[in-house]
Each structure stands twice: as C-alpha cells, then as structure tokens.
Amino acid sequence: MTISIPEPLKEELDRYAAEHSRLYEPVDAATLIPHMLEAFIRSDRGYRSRRAQSERGKTRQRTGAAARATSVATRPDSDGSA
Numbered sequence: 001m002t003i004s005i006p007e008p009l010k011e012e013l014d015r016y017a018a019e020h021s022r023l024y025e026p027v028d029a030a031t032l033i034p035h036m037l038e039a040f041i042r043s044d045r046g047y048r049s050r051r052a053q054s055e056r057g058k059t060r061q062r063t064g065a066a067a068r069a070t071s072v073a074t075r076p077d078s079d080g081s082a
Helices: 007-023 029-043 045-073
Strands: none
Touching: 007 029, 029 045
C-alpha cells in the first residue's frame, strides 16, 4: 500500500523520527507510521464507541437468528410431518 503524505506533514514526520532516534533508538519515519496510526485509532473514543455499538448490534442479530433457528428446530412439528 502506498500512502501519499503532503510535504509539510512529511517534513514534520521526519523531524519526529529524528527526535525519536535521538531519544530512544534509530528509526525512520516509515517505521513509525503504523504505530502512530494504531495509537491514534486506539485513542479515538468516538470511533471505538461506534464500533462497539456496531459489534453489539451484530451479536444481537446473530443471537436472534440462532434463537429463532433453535426454536423452529425444537418444535414438535418442525420435521414437516403434521
């Protein structure tokens, strides 16, 4: 995957990588990008909240469908014989 980064942002990212390298260990900007994106996404409470709501909705839908399938399968006349 190739990502286009505007020049001012790339310059800032390069400065950040240089500072990180000075304080901790040598690293290039491209190595830092996935970690920075992960931290950003993890810290976005609005996104996490919407994602959790979406996951809960999917779980409810699966649970509801499974419950309906189970109740149909356990009816005495569910085998088609009447």
